[in-house]
Amino acid sequence: MDELKLYTYIAVFGTFGLYFAIAWWARAGSTSEFYVAGGGVHPILNGMAIGADWMSAASFISMAGLIAFLGYGGSVFLMGWTGGYVLLAMLLAPYLRKYGKFTVPEFIGDRYYSNIARVVAVVCLIIASLTYVIGQMKGVGVAFSRFLEVDYGLGLGIGMFVVWVYAVLGGMKGITYTQIAQYCVLIFAYTVPAVFISLHLTGNPIPQLGLGSTLADGSGMYLLDKLDLVVTDLGFKEYTTAKLGSTLNMFMYTLSLMIGTAGLPHVIMRFFTVPSVKGARTSAGWALIFIAALYTVAPAVGAMARLNLMNTIQPSASESLEYEQRPQWFKNWETTGLLKFEDKNDDGKITYVADKEKNEMVKVDRDIMVLANPEIANLPNWVIALVAAGGLAAALSTAAGLLLAIASSISHDLLKGVFRPDITERTELRASRVAMTVSILIAGYLGLNPPGFAAGTVALAFGLAASSIFPALMMGIFAKSIGSKAAVAGMLAGIGFTLLYIFQHEGIMFIKGTAFLGDMARNWFFGIDPKAFGAVGAIINFGVAFAVSRIINERPPEKIQKMIEDIRIPSGSPEAATGH
Amino acid sequence: MDKHQSYWKANLRLMALCLSIWFVVSFLFGIILVEPLNNFHLGGYKLGFWFAQQGSIYTFVVLVFFYSYRMNKLDKEHGVQEDEEK
Incomplete structure (x- = not known):
């Protein structure tokens, strides 16, 4: 076994051992511990757990790569996935904490005194969370197959087993404490390579400052200026100004990600675990600090990785790398199929340009920007091993949070809430564990046989959260006049239009060939990408709810x-909120 | 109820202030006005680009803590803080 593999085994299985130990120590004994960790988690620790819960395989592995290839356009992810916490902290978290129950659909059901509203929320939650979890499972499979050269399916199986152990055993309590450990692993794994690379390129160890510094090669040129120059030389769009579609598209994209973030149940649920309203407020701040620690480094990683990649393959427009001279990391990643070279002009050299006809790098998967970054920058083997453990921590922590959201909505909202209100706490707890086991199996199956391409599924999750759950929660707190019929109509309209627009572009449930675009152009609605449509869905939801409320003149009962x-x-017990 | 209503109004005012700043640093500086702002520089960063990829996020963090600090004070001023603190 070579040194790198040994280090990787130590890092990966060492962290797994840690998660198991925590799971055993934090076993859940009651439904309250299983759903909300007993409600006594310190705000700072909860903030850390939210960080791990939130930062998924996509944030860890894919986001910097997205930014590397989108440049300025990638800002929508940075602002969208952090700005949502401002909304969460002010508009939702403190009030939902005061309400003081276990799940998001439970609040919607009580507030709109309607089991239909509750079931609609459950369905949205399950679809959003399940599609999201597929991406995590794929991340686990990829990390295993690349770093440990284990078969993708086997890697996925190991990941499923690890999550199963600590999520089923510990519920929210076990998940909370493993997420705290996973946050530490993932932030360390993300920051260390970034510091090395920043130091190497600019001489400044802080990546956020390095990105705005001059290069250390003695040219005195700013890193970003150099990057702009290199990419435009080869015919790519200028890095610091390349937009993602139109300005309106970027606006709506950012807004959709923000309200989608604020509406994702697995994140909201974490605010039920703190002891007080005050705790919920500060917890949101700490969560954002812990998230910002990665999100402000990501643009530096993206830009620096892109520069490194360009410098390796195409040191200048007229000078290309000989294919036979390609570095070891290039060969490693070719075997995974994430990098592909095709010698179109048979000169034995790699031509990497924007022009599709001439470009010979026919595939550069953006995930490589993080996964291969340490190798491209010639970092020591232990750093590479760390990236594997970090990627797995990010994927597993998010998967666990999502699976708990799914399981609790099935056992608590559907079973206990709607179908069998008379079951005991023990039965409910057992049902929850069964539901979680089944969800893990389904998620694993979908990870093995992904429906459509996984990037699209994340759009679906955010679209649903933004167009249904966020508006329902917000009106529930801020608009006293909205009653059950108006809320249900609003949710259905919001979801309906959003799904229609996404499926019309990408196919029904992302099955290829079922897109029903007809003769309409892509992004026909004011040039808005289907991934950016959640905000439009939310506006429709609000509009329909207020219109229906006006027309049928509905007022919620006195009790509501x-x-x-x-x-x-904040004061007083939440006893008044007993709903139906 | 009057006490609760004035508390709620004060909360909404504070929220409006915070959300205006939230909007300005991200949507306005980072997206709508990005081109004119890019004529200015912050080190090697074009200013609009900096807001979009760095500045907005720092501001968000400060905003959430500021909101939380001010709300905790408002709670006490209006006598609606949580029971264990009374």
Whole structure:
């Protein structure tokens, strides 16, 4: 076994051992521990757990790569996936904490005094979370197959087993404490290579400052200026100004990601675990600090990785690398199929340009930007091993949070809430564990046989959260006059239009060939990408809900109005909020 | 109820202030006005680009803590803080 593999085994299985130990120590004994970790998690620790819960395989592995190839356009992910926490901290978290129950659909069901509203919320939650979890499972499979040269399916199986152990055993309590450990692993794994690369390229060890510094090669040129020059030389768009579609598209894209973030149930749920309203507020701040620690480094990683890649393959427009001279990392990644070279002009050299006819790098998967970054920058083997453990931590922590959201909505909202209100706590707890096991199996199956391409599924999750859950929660707190019929109509309209627009572009449930675009152009609605449509869906949801409320002149009963008054203030017990 | 209403109004005012700043640093500086702002520089960063990839995120962090700090004070001023603190 070579040194790199040995280090990787130590890093990966060492961290797995740690997660198992924590899971055993934090076993859940009651439904309260299983759903909300007993409600006594310190705000700073909860902030850390939210960080790991939130930062998925996509944030860890894919985001810097997306930014590397999109340049300025990639900013929508940076602003969108952090700005949502401002909304969460001010508009939702404190009030939902005051309400003081276990799940998001439970709040929607109580506030709109309607089991239909609750079931609609459950369905949205399950679809959003399940599609999201597929991406995590794929991330686990990829990390294993690349770093440990284990078969993709086997890697996926190991990942499923690890999550199963600590999520089923510990519920929210086990998940919380493993997420805290996973946050530490992932942030360390992300930051260390970034510091090395920044130091190497600019002489500044802080990546956020390095990105704005001059290069250390003695040219005195700013890194970003150099990058702009290199990419435009080869015919690519200028890095610091390349937009993602139109300005309106970027605006809506950012807004959709923000309200989608604020509406994702697995994140909201984490705010039920802190002991107080005050704790919920500060917890959101800490969460954002921990998230910003990665999100402000990501653009530096993206830009620096792109520069390194360009410098390796194409030191200048007129000078290309001989294919036979390609470095070891190039060969490694060729075997995974993530890099592909095709010698179109038979000169034995790699021509890497924007022009599709001439470009010989026929595939440069963007995930490589993080996964191969340490190798491209010639970093020591232990750093590469760390990236493997970090990627797995990011994927597993998010998967666990999502699986808990799914399991609790099935056992608590559907079973206990709607179908069998008379079951005991023990039965509910057992049902929850069974539901989680089944969800893991389904997620694993879908990870092996991904429907459509996985990037599209994340759009679906955010679209659903933005167009259904966020508006329903917000109106639930801020608009006392909205009653059950108006809310249900709004949710259905929001989801309906969003799904229609996404499926029309990408196919029904992303099955290829079922797109029904007809003769309409792509992005026909004001040039808005289907991934950016959630905000439009949310506006439709609000609009329909207020219109219906006006027309049928519906007022929620006195008891509900009292409940809303009550969740708006921190003092007093949440007893008034007993719903149906 | 009056006490609760004035508390809620004060909360909404604070929220409006924070969300305006949230909007300005991200949507306005990072997207709508990015081109004119890019004529200015912050080290090697074009200013609009900096807001989009760095500045907005730092501001978000400060905003959430500022909101939380001010709300905790408002809670006490209006006597609606959580029971264990009374």
